[in-house]
Amino acid sequence: MTYQTILFDIDNTLINSADLIAETLQKGAAATGVNVPVSEYRKRIGRPGDEILKEFGVTNWKQVLADYMVEFERNMDQLTYFPGIEVLLSNLNELGIQTGVVTSKDQVRFARETKYFPLIAAAKIVTTSDLTTKSKPSAEPLLYTVKMHQLDLEQTLYVGDSVYDMQAAQAARMDFSSADWGALPDIEFNYAKYQLARPDVLLKLI
Incomplete structure (x- = not known):
């Protein structure tokens, strides 16, 4: 898709x-x-x-x-990017696909930590935990992002490594892909539409 x-x-x-x-x-x-x-x-x-x-x-x-x-x-x-993440983000941007982050960090932590990661710091879509009243696994952070940036929910994919990411996507009725390269091995991503072993596999989906 x-x-x-x-x-x-x-x-x-x-x-x-x-x-x-x-x-x-x-x-x-x-x-x-x-x-x-x-x-x-x-x-x-x-x-x-x-x-x-x-x-x-x-x-x-x-x-x-x-x-x-x-x-x-x-x-x-x-701290480092996972192998393949920098190439993935650059390629998605070249393809004209919007990218952004929805995180449990607040704005202060986001600013402090991402100064070491310019591709993340430069994201135009950023939802931090202090922008919503509820955090993941609530749907609120994802739905807030959709509303604030006028996204098409049905054409938006959320990628995360934890069960809380998956539950948030499920509650928002947003497609979800697990980032198996960073996830704990015993997590069952039963809602995930995709389960990706490596970041580069995401490019093949689109």
């Missing part, structure tokens, strides 16, 4: 970042006495950090998130 617009999640879809996020959040929470295995944090990447911390009972989550921002930024030189 030909899509006019392809929207992407960022963490572990475009950027190989989920492990660093999980480890940094876990370290910050553990310093306050909340000891949850890092694997449990990794399973929840795709949701806002405050929601994850609250779920695990971190009461001073605001301070933990503030410390997280400092620690994460200190280690951002470890």
